[in-house]
Amino acid sequence: MEPYVMRFRGAVLVSMLFAFALTLLPLPDGLLTWRPQWVALTLVHWVLLQPRKSSIAMAWCAGLLLDAQYGSSLGQHALGLSVVVFITMRMRLRINVFTLSHQLTVLLVALGVYHLIxxxxxxxxxxxxxxxxxxxxxxxxLIIWPVYHWLLSRLFMAANRFDD
Known part of the structure; x- marks a missing residue:
């Protein structure tokens, strides 16, 4: 059984819409280059906590929306986010037991590949x-990940009380 359950059915959709809204949020010029990859972080969060509710297809669709949002080449972000989700899915069981520094290292690799693509x-x-x-x-x-992951967990997840 999963250690956490979603508080409501549309939690993944609401959190993805929240991530897209954060991506559109205007920032001052000094902070613009530091803008986290909100959609990628949200996808990683759901792969870690609810792997059955997230998929590479979901990452591909989110990436196509990002391509349209940024006006970039069709498939650019879709390919990158799909690779991020694939890496996270492959490492999911290990990431969940890693310390924060190890989690950040895996996240660095996954998001680094996304940036390279x-x-x-x-x-x-x-x-x-x-x-x-x-x-x-x-x-x-990487800086915002621990807080963002914790916040999404608190807003959208509840402890599974029926775990054996």
């Missing part, structure tokens, strides 16, 4: 960023 596609289209500041959103995602 985006950089690769941007390079093919001639839009590749030249500044190292492209990688600051990866750092922002």
């Amino acid at each position: 985006n950089l690769w596609v941007l390079g093919f289209t001639g839009n590749s960023p030249t500044a190292w500041m492209y990688w600051l959103s990866l750092a922002g995602s």
Whole structure:
């Protein structure tokens, strides 16, 4: 049995809409490059806590929505998010027992691959960023992960009282 159950049926959808809203939230210029990858973090959260409710297909659809939102090449974010979810699914059982530093290392690898895929596609289209500041959103995602994961858990999950 799962150690946590969702508080309500639409928790995944509501949290994904929340992540898309955070992605659209205007930020000051100084914080814009530090914007965490909210959608990727939300997908990782659901893969870790409710693997049956999340899938690579869900990541692909979320990525297509991000492609439309950012006006990027069709499939760019879809491919990246699918790889993030695949890596997280493969490592899920280990991540759940890891310490925070080990979790952040796996998250660094998964989100780093996501950024590399985006950089690769941007390079093919001639839009590749030249500044190292492209990688600051990866750092922002790692910094916010413990708080965001805890917050999503508290808002959308409840302890399973019927666990044997």
